[in-house]
Amino acid sequence: MDKPGADANDLYGNQAIWRIAGPMILSASTTPLLGMVDTAVVGHLETAWYLGAVAVGATLFSLLFMGLNFLRMGTTGLTAQAFGANSDAGIRESLGQPAIAALLLACVLILLQVPIIELALRLLAPGAEVATQTRLYFGIRIWSAPASLMNFVLIGWLLGMQNARGPLVMVLSINLTNIVLDLLFVLVLDWRVAGVAGATLLAELAGLAVGLLFVRRELSKRAGSWAEIALADPRRYMRLLDVNGNLFLRTMALMFVFAFITAQGARMGDAVLAANAVLMNFQYLLSYALDGMAHAAEALVGRAAGARQRAGLLLAVNRTLRWSLGMAIGFTLFFWLAGPGLIDLLTGLQNVREIARTYLPWLILSPLVSCWSFFYDGVYVGLTRSREMMLVMVVSAAGLFLPAFYLLADFGNHALWFAFTLFMAGRGIGMHAWFRRLIAGDSLGLPANRE
Numbered sequence: 001m002d003k004p005g006a007d008a009n010d011l012y013g014n015q016a017i018w019r020i021a022g023p024m025i026l027s028a029s030t031t032p033l034l035g036m037v038d039t040a041v042v043g044h045l046e047t048a049w050y051l052g053a054v055a056v057g058a059t060l061f062s063l064l065f066m067g068l069n070f071l072r073m074g075t076t077g078l079t080a081q082a083f084g085a086n087s088d089a090g091i092r093e094s095l096g097q098p099a100i101a102a103l104l105l106a107c108v109l110i111l112l113q114v115p116i117i118e119l120a121l122r123l124l125a126p127g128a129e130v131a132t133q134t135r136l137y138f139g140i141r142i143w144s145a146p147a148s149l150m151n152f153v154l155i156g157w158l159l160g161m162q163n164a165r166g167p168l169v170m171v172l173s174i175n176l177t178n179i180v181l182d183l184l185f186v187l188v189l190d191w192r193v194a195g196v197a198g199a200t201l202l203a204e205l206a207g208l209a210v211g212l213l214f215v216r217r218e219l220s221k222r223a224g225s226w227a228e229i230a231l232a233d234p235r236r237y238m239r240l241l242d243v244n245g246n247l248f249l250r251t252m253a254l255m256f257v258f259a260f261i262t263a264q265g266a267r268m269g270d271a272v273l274a275a276n277a278v279l280m281n282f283q284y285l286l287s288y289a290l291d292g293m294a295h296a297a298e299a300l301v302g303r304a305a306g307a308r309q310r311a312g313l314l315l316a317v318n319r320t321l322r323w324s325l326g327m328a329i330g331f332t333l334f335f336w337l338a339g340p341g342l343i344d345l346l347t348g349l350q351n352v353r354e355i356a357r358t359y360l361p362w363l364i365l366s367p368l369v370s371c372w373s374f375f376y377d378g379v380y381v382g383l384t385r386s387r388e389m390m391l392v393m394v395v396s397a398a399g400l401f402l403p404a405f406y407l408l409a410d411f412g413n414h415a416l417w418f419a420f421t422l423f424m425a426g427r428g429i430g431m432h433a434w435f436r437r438l439i440a441g442d443s444l445g446l447p448a449n450r451e
Contacts (some may be wrong), residue, residue, distance in 0.1 A: 012304060016162075017323060023164040023321040025292030027171035037179045038196055041186040051131030052126060053193050060120050060134075061141060064109065066255060069248035070155040071102050071149055071388045073298070074240065077384040079160025080302020084309075095157045095215065096231045097240045102149035109145045113138065133193045140197035147204035150395035158218070159299050166214035170340040173210045178203035215329035239384075246386035247378075250393045257397050257423060264405070264416055272413055275355035278346045282339070282363040283370070286331050290371055293324045294378030301382030314439075321375055328371035335364045355413075362417035369421055372428025380431060388434050 010016070038058065042050040075098045082090030109116070117138045121131050151170065158166035178199050185195025230236050257279075265276040297320040306315035335342075343356045380389045401423035408415035 009315070010299050012319065014319055014323075016300060017293070017316075017320055020162065020164040020299050021292040021296040021320075021323070023168035023253050024159075024295045025289055027168045028288040030172060030175040030291060031288070037182050040194065041182050042196060045186075045192060047129075049127075049129040049133055050193050052130040053137055054196050056120075056124060056130065056134045057127055057137035057141065057193075057197070060117075063255065064116075065148060065152075067248065067251055067252060068105060068149060069152060070244040071098055071105075072152040073247050073252040073381045074098065074244040074384075074386065075153050075156030076160045076295075076298045076384075077381045078240070078243065079157050079383065080162075080299050080382055081160075081306035083161055084303035084306025087306075088222045088230055091161070091222060092219070092224060092226060092229050093231075093236070094160065096226065096229055097237055098153045098156070098244075099150060100231060101237075101240065101244070102153050103146055106145035106149045110142055111141045121285075137193045137197045140194055141200050144201040144204040147208040151204060151207050151211060154208070154215055157292045158211070158214055159295055160302060161218050162299050162303065163214065163218060164295070164299075166211065166218075169214070170207045170211045174203045174207035174213065177206045177355055210330060243384050243386045246390040250386065250390040253390075253393045253397045257401055257420070260401075261406075261420060265413070266414055271349075271351050271355055274347065274349065275353045275359065276413070276416075278343060278352065279355045279359060279363050281346060282335055282342070283366060286328075286367055286370060287374065289327055289331070290324060290367075291356070293327065294381075295376050296320055297375060297378030300381045301379050302384070303382075305383055317379055317435075319430065320378070324371045324375040328367040331367035332364055335360070335367070339364060359413060359417055362414075362421060365421060365423070369428070370424045372432060373424050376428060376431035376435065379435060383438075385438070389431070392427055392430035392434065396423050396430060400426040 038054060044053050045051070075094060078098075079091060082094050117135055121134065126134065151174070155170060157168040158164075158170075178221035181202055182196060185191045185199050189195060191198065261276065261280075262273070265273040298317065298319070300316035301313055303309075304316055310327040339360045340357055343353055343360070347353060347356070377389065380386070401419045404422045405415050405419035408418060411418075
């Protein structure tokens with residue numbers, strides 16, 4: 001068990017926070033670069049079919065894998081608690097169970113690949129040539145599912161083990177391998193859409209290989225063996241299913257909100273749709289940074305909960321919250337000062353630029369509102385309180401976002417951005433209030449005498 005008291009500042013203080021947050025922010029910063037390279041290599045081919053196919057295919061996989069990202073979040077919380085409790089058996093179980101679940105889910109995706117792609121193409125209705133190229137892209141990349149889902153698990157497990165270097169090297173390996181192979185397969189070998197899909201497949205396998213090396217190193221420091229873990233016993237999976245089932249529903253509610261924004265923007269015209277897409281890049285940029293701090297909260301809060309250290313948990317919460325608020329203020333100032341320039345960088349269409357500037361104030365406000373929900377996502381993942389996360393998300397989406405938009409629909413796109421801002425605020429306020437209630441009522445089971 002972690003040493004309580006005097007060591008709390010070392011275990012849960014600023015240095016511990018940045019030891020996890022720093023590498024995660026750095027690794028996240030390479031993700032937009034990968035998307036730019038994917039776009040660039042096919043965007044310079046002779047027709048737009050290839051670019052359209054890669055865009056449709058990549059969007060489809062983003063939706064599929066976003067929906068399964070609970071494999072990462074759930075694994076982090078369970079592992080961090082086992083780490084804090086110094087349970088070697090729990091640490092192995094928190095790796096083995098989600099790994100098996102990831103491989104089973106990947107097999108399901110591979111077996112259902114034909115109905116999945118055909119349903120997606122029917123809903124998206126691209127042109128015939130784009131549809132043909134999308135089928136090619138999907139048919140190759142779907143075989144990356146086992147590696148992609150396993151990478152979720154390994155990254156989550158390593159974070160739970162307080163090891164952020166492993167996820168950093170994994171993500172860098174995936175993204176840099178993908179970029180190099182993109183350039184080789186498309187620009188040199190002229191494999192076009194198949195080259196982009198093949199590059200992603202091999203990059204995910206490279207990331208998996210790197211991740212397994214880090215996992216092996218961590219396990220070598222621990223006593224026990226896999227023979228002691230009852231991975232074949234279905235009853236042992238009930239906690240994993242409970243945590244991940246709620247995280248899945250929570251993610252579906254979040255995806256609904258973003259899909260609704262896209263759909264309503266499209267109804268307001270192509271220029272509004274494009275302007276909203278430009279502005280959403282501000283929100284994504286914000287999330288890359290604040291998610292790094294949320295990852296630190298996941299790992300440290302979970303560790304403190306597993307060690308049953310109230311003082312450590314409160315220290316981790318207070319310190320990561322302060323850093324999150326500081327970063328949010330920085331992003332608000334950055335969006336205020338550099339927002340118009342960023343809009344011009346992201347689009348050369350003058351009408352889209354003008355529309356985006358009209359709604360830019362909502363994005364300038366967004367960091368101060370959004371940081372609370374990003375931060376508390378990390379806290380609740382560390383506490384494995386996924387049911388509360390799910391309920392707050394669903395209530396915020398159904399009880400705040402939708403009513404706000406429809407009540408103010410006459411205000412057009414302003415109503416859409418107001419509803420989104422209210423949705424993010426509702427998530428943050430709801431989780432903050434629930435957390436204070438959990439702490440005040442000692443529902444977390446953390447004895448006061450363990451300070």
